[in-house]
Every structure is written in C-alpha cells, then in structure tokens.
Amino acid sequence: MRDLIENSRLYLLAFMVPLALSLVLTPLLRLLALRFGYVDAPGAEVKTHKQVTPLLGGAAIFLAFSAGLVFMRFYTSFPTGTLRDLRVILAGGLVMFVLGLIDDLKKPHGLGFKTKFFIQFCVAFFVALYGVRINFINPDHLSFILSMVWIVGVSNAFNIIDVMDGLSASQAVMAALGFLLISFPSEAIYVNVASAALAGGALGFLPYNFSKRMKIFMGDSGSLVCGFTLALVSMGTSYSAVNPLGVYAPLFILAIPLYDTLFVSVMRLRRGHSPFIGSRDHFALRLEKLGFSRPRIVFLTAMASLALSVFAFLVTQVPPVWGALIYLVVGGEFLLVSAGISKIKI
Secondary structure (H helix, E strand, C coil), X not given: CHHHXXXXXXXXXXXXXXXXXXXXXXXXHXXXXXXXXXXXXXXXXXXXXXXXXXXXXXXXHHHHHHHHHHXXXXXXXXXXXXXXXXXXXXXXXXXXXXXXXXXHHCCCCCCCHHHHHHHHHHHHHHHHHHCCCCCCCCCHXXXXXXXXXXXXXXXXXXXXXXXXXXXXXXXXXXXXXXXXHHHCCCCCXXXXXXXXXXXXXXXXXXXXXXXXXXXXXXXXXXXXXXXXXXXXXXXXXXXXXXXXXXXXXXHHHCHHHXXXXXXXHHHHHHCCCCCCCCCCCCHHHHHHHCCCCHHHHHXXXXXXXXXXXHHHHHHCCCCHHHHHHHHHHHHHHXXXXXXXXXXXXX
C-alpha cells in the first residue's frame, strides 16, 4: 500500500511539472513565433483555419515534457533500465521534434513526405535496435520490422488528425492517461512517468490552442513528438497477464488517431488520390459538415477516447472470450460509423 501511495505521488508530480511548464512556456513561445514570423497562414485548400496563427506550440510541449523528465530524474532514483528507456524517448523525441519544426518553418510546402518518412524510419530503426519493440511477435526480424512501422504509423497518425484546434492534443492527453491507467499497477516506471509527463505537457498547451486571443498551433513538431512518445510507451508494458488478447489493447487507446489515418487513406485511394497528399476527408471535418461545432467534436472524440481506454483496460482483465466479444462489438461500431460518415459530402 505504501508503494502504491508513493508511486501515485511520483506520477502526479511527473504530470504537474510539465503541466505548469507548458502553461508558462506556450504564451512565451507564441510571442517568439510572432516576433520572428513563425506562423501558419491560411490559403491552401486543405487549411481549416481562417487567420494567421503562430506556431511553436509543439516546442512548448516538447520542452515541458523533456524538462519534466529531467526533473524527475534528479528528484527520484530510477532503476538503470528506466533511465535508459527514458533517454531513448528523449533522444528519439528530439529528432522527431526537430524534423517537425523544420517542416513547420518551411511551410507552405514543407520537407515532403519522402524525406520525413526516411528520417522517421531511421529513428524507428535505432529505437527498435535498442530493444523497444513489440514483444509478442515472433520471429525477431518480423517484430523488428513491425515495431518500426508501428512507431512511424502512430507518430504520423497524431499529425494527420491535427485538423482542428485541440483535436490532436486532446487525443494525446487521453491516450497518455489511458496507458497510465493500464500500466499503473506494474513496474514499468518509464511508461508511467513518460505518460504522465506527456499528458501534462499537452494539457498545458490546450487552453492556448482553444483561445481566440492567444491562439497558437503545435504544428508537426508537437504532433510528431506526441505520437512518437505514445508509440514507445505502448510497447513498454505488459497487457496479457490475464488475457492473451490484451496485447491488442493499445489499438483501443490509440484508436481514434489510427482510425482517422486509415479512414482518410481509404477515402483518398477511392477517389484515385495519393494517401500522402492532404485533403479534407477527415472524419472530424465530415462531422462538422453535419452541423457539429468544433469544440463539440473535440469533446465527443475525447470522451470516445476515454471510453476506449476503459475498454482497453477491461480487455486486459477479463477472460479471453469476453475480451474477444469487446473487440468484436467495438470493431463493429467503427465499421458502422465509417459507413455513415463516408457518405457525407466534403
């Protein structure tokens, strides 16, 4: 019981420090972005905002998240393995942040998806080589390849879903809390600390992203860091102690960003377009066409993500038959939703 209380305090601190830092850093970096012209201007067909908006919100998230982890390193004594895993998250996250930042500052054209994919797969290669990978797949070379695809896929899923204020960041907060919920009782300290820190850093950014007077975007630098971190923490804990089907629980926790990525890719291919070229096929923009306001869409998707995290926790705790039933019911709901929103004209 004492260990549970101590760990609770540890993870609460890991959440609160990045939250406070993000709340302070975001408006400062907004001023910096305005001062040097680091802004995202509307104009392209795929843009959904109507006014020039400062970037560098992603810098606030990454700096708050990183500083929080560094603070926790000196505040408490982590096991050697935990320190090494956190260093991998920070090192890989730094590369993803710089990649996203360069792409943000080179708008409107950016770096191009081939360059970004090459660098992302290089990062994923070294992360998998280090040993952070999917553990339940054999043989090892298949686990290695799928781990790389998972890291790059989840990283970009949070970038792809970033089509309206608060959507990607709120999904990052909910997913991080979902992994914390599942991993909390375990000894996977790096998963718990990193999840709590990311949730705090992303949450501190959200009020400014929603604000009309102090609006700022996190850009690719923020979305890639969020996705990359969540991809790594998803592979850092056990899900199958009770139910072997629990290994698929991360698909529930990350379901909404992954779903949007799959949905827009299918819709673009159906129209004969490249899945790597931006369009307005996103499920959130289709819901907006139905008359839903953007704040309501963000709120509903956040609540859906919360429910999915609860389902993810359940499938790690119930017998296999019940776990399979949960997967079938939730999967069926996604298919029904897809059939409906795919008919909405964009």
